[in-house]
Amino acid sequence: MAAPMNLQSLSDKIVRTRVSSVLNKDVKQFGKKHLFDGDEETCWNSDQGSPQWIVVEFSESVPVSQLDIQFQGGFVGKTCWVEAIQSGQESFVRLHSFFPQDINQIQNFPLPDTGSSLSSLKIVFDSSTDFFGRITIYKLEILGAS
Known part of the structure; x- marks a missing residue:
């Protein structure tokens, strides 16, 4: 059995973040900057x-091992997947599907080892527990093996 990995945040490697939309275009109150600000009061x-999505670009290719996401209950992605641009590729390839619970706590989503580092990551929320398809995230942490 393999020893557990030491995971560390890759937030210092993020150079650009894009999102599919922002509620009422109010980026000050609900913008993408709140995904990584560490403030429990912002989102x-x-x-x-649908679908909604988040794209993260890294300053260098990094090995991504896990996503930690804290949704607002009632505004949670139901059918979700991760796409990535791996080293040497030019377009996104679907890597892994995941199915969050409709709760407010941080949820951990381990990703399969692709054997390759990623230059960009796309998280797709194909459907939502919200009737209108809205997604609310208080915390997104992208972790990699150290």
Whole structure:
């Protein structure tokens, strides 16, 4: 059995973040900057419609091992997946599906070892527990093996 990995945040490697939408275009209150600010009182809140997504670009290729996501209950992705641009590739390839619970706590989603580092990561929320398709995230942490 393999020894457990030491995971560390890759937030210092993030150079650009894009999101599918922001509720009422109010980026000050609900913008993408709130995904990584560490403030429990702030959040990214998408506008309505499906799918919603988050794209993260890294300063260098990094090995991504896990996503930690804290949703707002009632505004949780139901059918979700991760796409990535791996080293030497130019377009996103679907890597892994995950299915969050409709709760407010931080949820951990281990990703399969691709054997390759990633230059960009896309998290797709194909559907939502919200009738209008909105997603609300208080915390997103992208972790890699150290």
